[in-house]
Amino acid sequence: MRTYDVAAIGNAIVDILFQADDAFLNRHGIAKGAMTLIDGFRAETLAAQMTGAIEVSGGSAANTTAGIGSFGGHAAFIGKVHEDRLGEVYLEDLKRIGVAFSGAITNEGASTGCSYILVTPDGQRSMNTYLGCAGTLRPQDIDTDIVAKAQILYIEGYLWDQADTKAAIRKAIAAARAAGTKVALTLSDSFCVGRWRQEFRELMASDLDILFANEGEAKALFETQHFDEAFQAMRAWGKTAAITRSEKGSVVVSAGDVHLIDADPIDRLADTTGAGDLFAAGFLFGLSRRLPLARCGQLGSLAAAECIQHLGPRPQQSLRAMAAAAGLV
């Protein structure tokens, strides 16, 4: 019996959300739909332009743990925050949703990380991330006991961008392998895949059991313009993969199985921030409860649809109640 369904490692990031139009993105040199790492000065420069922005706890893997909590699952989040206002709010938010915090709380160096997220009228989000102390998560911050007590270790691809966090992941993966904990990775962003393609592919060959990607990331991973080629490559891999395709739904594969899952209908697209994270929450919750693969995908669709109909990357309704109403749990 394991304590946690999922232990997730990721950048602890407070999202600062601001609604803006495409012209704003162009004026400020922001790459639409991407995640761009920025320094403190650039963060201040953007902040000065964003009056009326709202602050909410975010971070890709942490959003996934929040989703698992909302499904009634047991999740732990491993990350690093500073003992500052944002860090305290961040920890409080995890606690409220029933997610255990592991990792580190520091009172030195950089402040708690944040991401300036511009949400355009089409619901797309463009992220400008100041990592702050999140980028300094180190191997000694990883409690291998937490990893060993989880069914699945879930890792954010973004962590590859920093040498410290990459070393921390390697330690967590070794602990997972030793304990029989399954290892899952999300590719995070197609630019991130461009930076770390080779390492991600090596990781697939050596340690991964479960992979999450969206369509652009999957194509970038296998360097193809054709979705079907990326899909065939995922099948050939032979492990479990979930590829999300926005309104086209998702494709889940595992060993010989393939399921094509529809996107859940929505009334209004408000903000895609967190959509992939919440899909992963539903899918991982299903996997950890040994639900059939198609059901795991449906739970992912349900959680993603809830997420994109409001501003912010975490559930505002009980995913457990929604899943029960839909007859999925």
Add this chain to the structure above:
Amino acid sequence: MRTYDVAAIGNAIVDILFQADDAFLNRHGIAKGAMTLIDGFRAETLAAQMTGAIEVSGGSAANTTAGIGSFGGHAAFIGKVHEDRLGEVYLEDLKRIGVAFSGAITNEGASTGCSYILVTPDGQRSMNTYLGCAGTLRPQDIDTDIVAKAQILYIEGYLWDQADTKAAIRKAIAAARAAGTKVALTLSDSFCVGRWRQEFRELMASDLDILFANEGEAKALFETQHFDEAFQAMRAWGKTAAITRSEKGSVVVSAGDVHLIDADPIDRLADTTGAGDLFAAGFLFGLSRRLPLARCGQLGSLAAAECIQHLGPRPQQSLRAMAAAAGLV
């Protein structure tokens, strides 16, 4: 007597220019006005969208040497190309304009670097650079004799992004200091400053004689939103600095001197690609000929104005003839 007015080190890059609107940038996640490094897959993805693009030799520091050549000056360019079609055209273009090539021509590994540059109707350029072999310029590719034979060594800030090229620069700087060659740096891009601020500032304190920046880069360097504060910091530095401000002209400082140089009038803004590089060409040509500081700035304005009225980053008219007609030389 020195053989070269300027020896410049930079990424040898072929520009692939394509006229596009702001919506194209947003659709493809391109940061307007910035230089973004991309991988080979992303390069192919963009190339597939750019029918009718034109290819011209580019690269920031190489454009500057082309400008110096057009002024009738003597310049050497230190970079790395592959023995492929783009590499051959690149070398031919330097030869035609009378710029000596140093560095390396390789027949192994990555191809000649290129940059997919989107030019929007407002004349702004957004660069997506695949470094190719340019990013592998190594210390052993630096001929210190060339550096010692130049009055000024000119360095592109973009080179800081790769460990190899950074080591190559350090070797060139050491050779310059030993030979009494002045050392100049361009900050290249405000995101580049965000990545390497501390190293650039250390370099100013230790080795630089001349610094080029545009307004955004100068503000980023000193982490201020106020141009005047960046200007005061440049003055306090005490060496020679030229800060370009687009249509607001430029500010040049040297020891106690300050000159405010107007931008040259233009008929039509076509493409800002290379504007800063050509300003540097005029300014460095003037400095190497011991012209008064204000005159150096005027030569910079003249070269930049020629550049931005046509597509492509290198002069299409004789800058020497234009400068003579304007009574500047």
